[in-house]
Amino acid sequence: MILTLSINLLERLGLIIMFAFFISRTKFFKNYVLKIKYTFKENIIFAILWGFMGILMTMLGTPVSGGIANSRTIPIVVSGLLGGPVVGAVSGLIAGIHRAFFATGGDLTSISCGISTLLGGIIAGYAKEYIESKDKKWIYGIFVGLVVEILQMIIILIIAKPYYEALKLVKIIFIPMTFLNALGIGLFFLFIQQIIMENENAAALKAQVSLEIANLTLPYFRTGLNELTAEKAANIIKNITKYAAVSITDTEKVLAHIGLGADHHKAGGDIWTNITRKCIETGEIKFAVRKNQIGCENTECSLKSVIVAPLKMNDSVIGVLKIYKNKENAILKSDIELLKGLGNLFSTQIELGNIETQKQLREQAELKALRAQIKPHFLFNSLNAIMSITRTNPEEARRLLQELSIFLRTSFKNSDPFIPIEEEIRYIEAYLSIEKARFPDKLFIEYDIDHNINMMIPPLIFQPLVENAVKHGIRNKNGKGLVKICINKQENLMKFKVEDDGIGMENIEIMNNNSADRGVGLINVISRLKSIYNEELKITTNKNVGTTITFEIPMNGGRL
CATH class of the missing domain: 3.30.450.40 (GAF domain)
Structure with missing residues (x-):
């Protein structure tokens, strides 16, 4: 008897699996499974659908000793696990009323099965929130199905009379109904899991879409x-x-x-x-x-x-x-x-665009500060030096005034982020001409510059290094001092070098640690070399022997 009953239930299970497969392929059902929130209308439609599925499973059931062996539990539990307590309760009520008052045969368990059907939908509905966060939902579906079927058998034993008839029925239907119906719920949720996996794959495609959108919008939001x-x-x-x-x-x-x-x-x-x-x-x-x-x-x-x-x-x-x-x-x-x-x-x-903007504004402010850091005593000393030779050497005085004019004009103007390299060279020459006039018997200059170069460089990228050699290398030295300026092309690189035979640098560690003790000029040079070209200054120094500072930049430009 149990074997025959199991075969009949397997046939019903096959029908349910076919139904689950076909409904899981429909767009209507997929949207129902994947939606964040359902409308009241959708909940009612699906509750009625699952309820009538429960009625159909009762009608296809097999009469057994005053009861009906059927798969009604499957659609009712599925309705609750998908739609929540309300949907589970409504579908369970529909199928339960039919089983209690309208089903043909199975009078012994009509009321008890009607009650257990309603309770099964409610229990599954409250299990929905817990199962939603789990990966292998089909395993939890089987477990809920087992709980609901066991509860149904207990209610039959409590309500159905006479008791011995109820016990006899439970012994026959317990194993096939409990395990096959629970298995059917698990299989149903395997199809639902497939829908969820397909949606996750679609989400992965949408992630690719979001990256495509991000790439296309980057130039604008920056x-x-x-x-x-x-x-x-x-x-x-x-x-x-x-x-x-x-x-x-x-x-x-x-x-x-x-x-x-x-x-x-x-x-x-x-x-x-x-x-x-x-x-x-x-x-x-x-x-x-x-x-x-x-x-x-x-x-x-x-x-x-x-x-x-x-x-x-x-x-x-x-x-x-x-x-x-x-x-x-x-x-x-x-x-x-x-x-x-x-x-x-x-x-x-x-945020990145704002950071880039702030960086550019900061660099512009630093460059303006660097241009504006002409100390009054430098200007006064330069004018005094020119005045002192006005009567003895008017031509030299006129030339130095021209050099001072070039120096001041370059210092005060707001130039672009990049300038022709000849402008930087001319600025250095003007500065050194003035310093040479101030210290004619102390400061000596040698140039090794390739003037046949056509490239753009950041303004004031080299002059602060030359100024540092004069101020801190030669002025504090006893006797004469030599500053060599070298700007030459080497393959695809432009090499800059300033060399002096002054007192050397005792605080080279401070130089390499980006300390404020180096002054605005050197800090700015090092910062811009790093950000634009990913290049660092190379410093060689010996006490009372001198200092050499070099750096290289590509002829075809830097990072900007």
């Missing part, structure tokens, strides 16, 4: 968040993802809105959707699955679902990124993950 960059980025997202609409805002107004609803969600207009304000206030991703949850005041608006992700800089919300769909309850988990990823990527791009 310049900051404004109407122009927002419009460019929104167009890129809309074209790639095909969402109904894409919108980007700051904390006060809409920066761009591309797609449906652009007639009233206009760029430059104030933010007036409640869900956007909530995202800005909380800094958390928000979504709405119905039109009335969006908070749009336009009754004709065709946008019915939305996800809103915050855009942040230094952990502060500076705007939001939104994607819309034109159907209610159309938000999938993969959509939320995509927007969350894009929000994080765009926030990073904006």
Whole structure:
């Protein structure tokens, strides 16, 4: 008897597996499994569907000693595990009422099976939240199925009368119904697991999409968040993802809105959707699955679902990124993950752009400070030196005034980040001419410069090193001092070298540790060499022998 019953139940199980396979391939069921939140209408539709599946399984059951061996538990438990307590209760109530009052045969267990069917749907519904976080859901589905079937057998023994008839029935149906129905639930969830895996693969593809979008939007967001960059980025997202609409805002107004609803969600207009304000206030991703949850005041608006992700800089919300769909309850988990990823990527791009901007502003300020650090006594001493030879050597005085003019003009002007190398050389020559006039019997200069070079270099990248050799190498030396200036091409590199035979550098360790003791000029040179060319100064020094400083830069430019 048990063997025959098991074969019959296996046949029913085969039907359920075929049903599970075909329904799992439908878009309607896939969306139901993957949605974040269900509408009341969808819950009722699926509750009724599962309830009627339970009725069908009862009708296909096999009468056994006053009971009906059937697979009704499978659709009822599945309904609860997928839809929660309400869906499980409704489907269990539908199938339970049928079993208790309308099923043909099985009068011994009609009431007890009706009650156990309702309880099974409720138990499975409350197990939904726990199972959702698990990977192997089919194993937990089997376990819930076993619990529900065992509970059904206990209720039969408690309610069904006479007791000995109930016990006889339970002995026959316990093993085949309990284990085969639990197995059927597990198999059903294997198909559901396949849907989830396919969605995860789709999410992986969306991750690739987000990276593609990030690469295309990088040139725009690096310049900051404004109407122009927002419009460019929104167009890129809309074209790639095909969402109904894409919108980007700051904390006060809409920066761009591309797609449906652009007639009233206009760029430059104030933010007036409640869900956007909530995202800005909380800094958390928000979504709405119905039109009335969006908070749009336009009754004709065709946008019915939305996800809103915050855009942040230094952990502060500076705007939001939104994607819309034109159907209610159309938000999938993969959509939320995509927007969350894009929000994080765009926030990073904006932060990096801000860092780059601040870096450029700092470098410009440092360069201006370097140009402006002409101390008054240098100017006074230079003028005094020129005045002293005005009567004895007017031509030399005129030449030195020209050199001082070149020096001052170059110091005060706001040049571009790169200048022709001949401008830097001319600036050095003007500076050394003035210093030579001040110390004619102490300072001697030798040049080894290739003037047939056409390349661009950062301004003041070499002159501060020459000035350091004069000030700290030669002036403090007893007797004469020599400074050699070398600028020559070596293959694809331009080599710069300044060499003096002065007192040497006792604080070379301080030089290499980026200390403020070196002065603004040297700090700036080292910093810019590193950031632009990834090059460092090479320093050789010996006490009372002299110092040599060299560096090389590529002829074809640096990192910028």
